[in-house]
Amino acid sequence: MATITLNNIRKSYGKHVVLDNLSLKINHGECFTLLGPSGCGKSVLLRLIAGFETPDTGTIAIGDQVVTDSDKGQELPPNDRGLGVVFQEYAVWPHMTVFDNIGYPLKLQKLPANEIKDRVMEAVAQVNLTGMEQRLPSQLSGGQQQRVALARALIARPPLMLLDEPLNNLDANLREEMRFEIKELQRALDITILYVTHDQEIGLAISDRLAIMDEKGAIRQIGTPEDIFERPADDYIFRFMGVANFLPSLYQDGKVKIANQILSASSTPETTGDWMLGCRPSEIDLNRDGQGLQGLVKRASFLGATMDYLVDIGGVEVRVLQDTYEAIDGGKLFKENENCHVTFHNLHWFKPDAELLSNNNANMVGGHN
Numbered sequence: 001m002a003t004i005t006l007n008n009i010r011k012s013y014g015k016h017v018v019l020d021n022l023s024l025k026i027n028h029g030e031c032f033t034l035l036g037p038s039g040c041g042k043s044v045l046l047r048l049i050a051g052f053e054t055p056d057t058g059t060i061a062i063g064d065q066v067v068t069d070s071d072k073g074q075e076l077p078p079n080d081r082g083l084g085v086v087f088q089e090y091a092v093w094p095h096m097t098v099f100d101n102i103g104y105p106l107k108l109q110k111l112p113a114n115e116i117k118d119r120v121m122e123a124v125a126q127v128n129l130t131g132m133e134q135r136l137p138s139q140l141s142g143g144q145q146q147r148v149a150l151a152r153a154l155i156a157r158p159p160l161m162l163l164d165e166p167l168n169n170l171d172a173n174l175r176e177e178m179r180f181e182i183k184e185l186q187r188a189l190d191i192t193i194l195y196v197t198h199d200q201e202i203g204l205a206i207s208d209r210l211a212i213m214d215e216k217g218a219i220r221q222i223g224t225p226e227d228i229f230e231r232p233a234d235d236y237i238f239r240f241m242g243v244a245n246f247l248p249s250l251y252q253d254g255k256v257k258i259a260n261q262i263l264s265a266s267s268t269p270e271t272t273g274d275w276m277l278g279c280r281p282s283e284i285d286l287n288r289d290g291q292g293l294q295g296l297v298k299r300a301s302f303l304g305a306t307m308d309y310l311v312d313i314g315g316v317e318v319r320v321l322q323d324t325y326e327a328i329d330g331g332k333l334f335k336e337n338e339n340c341h342v343t344f345h346n347l348h349w350f351k352p353d354a355e356l357l358s359n360n361n362a363n364m365v366g367g368h369n
């Protein structure tokens with residue numbers, strides 16, 4: 001079974017502790033993503049699993065086999081771990097054509113030439129490089145080289161693939177296409193994929209489960225894309241997964257107050273006291289019917305299909321995104337300096353810890369990208 005089990009991993013470089021006390025289990029046949037900001041330790045974790053680096057403490061098992069045991073000083077060499085690996089540097093062999101680069105793992109397995117040819121041509125088509133089989137890497141763009149590396153890793157059909165930002169050099173269309181392709185291949189071949197990225201959209205699109213890491217290399221939440229997006233464990237996750245509004249709120253006597261106005265809310269916090277209301281810009285509505293909190297439109301930007309508003313609610317600024325055509329149809333298009341009322345849907349309540357307060361001077365925090 002192509003599972004990965006990490007137990008109590010610590011990795012430091014000099015005094016810099018990148019990962020500490022990290023444990024994680026990745027199931028057979030799942031596409032699991034490590035998602036976190038740049039520099040949080042995702043690639044280091046992947047290199048430890050691949051066997052290119054040694055942890056200070058902890059064990060790593062692939063299936064039933066312990067491949068790294070730092071207490072016993074045991075390390076299985078990378079080549080014996082049964083992994084397909086694509087790293088950011090997408091090293092392709094410069095002296096070999098695209099065909100030879102991709103077919104190399106099969107040549108090592110000494111497969112017959114006609115089978116190699118069929119499988120290479122299939123892989124070439126999967127990564128959209130048909131017609132370029134005889135080119136050298138120097139005659140390819142960065143994104144094309146990245147696809148060669150991906151095809152070369154996939155062709156050997158390893159039970160477990162480690163992919164470190166394998167799509168980051170591709171343009172938006174191709175990236176979208178390739179992420180579906182990776183997901184399809186993973187399902188069709190029943191392989192396990194551990195995918196590393198700082199891009200939330202890719203993480204949500206391809207994963208069965210994700211682990212969200214913070215700047216300190218700690219895992220904050222593990223869950224399905226829906227869990228992470230709809231039920232964030234804390235304000236860090238909520239902020240990391242997209243543009244977020246945070247509104248200081250007081251819950252008292254069964255009522256929620258924001259900027260001294262009473263909010264009639266579909267959900268309330270668990271206990272009385274100060275809270276932060278987290279809400280996505282697309283989950284806020286503006287109206288002229290007097291429903292919700294009173295506000296003033298400070299900025300109205302037409303972005304084509306969406307309207308992007310900045311609304312002041314008694315000194316608290318919130319970002320609101322509305323579907324332009326729905327707004328036109330419903331007579332709810334607003335201009336700058338117009339009064340409005342604001343309702344909120346899908347509320348998230350967070351305890352206002354020091355980190356949230358310090359990040360929250362503008363009440364609005366953008367998702368990392």
Ligand SMILES: Nc1ncnc2c1ncn2[C@@H]1O[C@H](COP(=O)(O)OP(=O)(O)OP(=O)(O)O)[C@@H](O)[C@H]1O
Binds near residue numbers: 018040041197
């Ligand atoms: N060989 C090394 N020596 C010293 N420090 C290192 C080494 N490799 C990584 N680091 C440090 O470990 C931290 C984590 O690096 P890592 O490459 O895992 O980040 P990442 O989360 O993959 O980021 P990105 O998304 O930018 O690739 C960084 O602060 C980096 O500087």
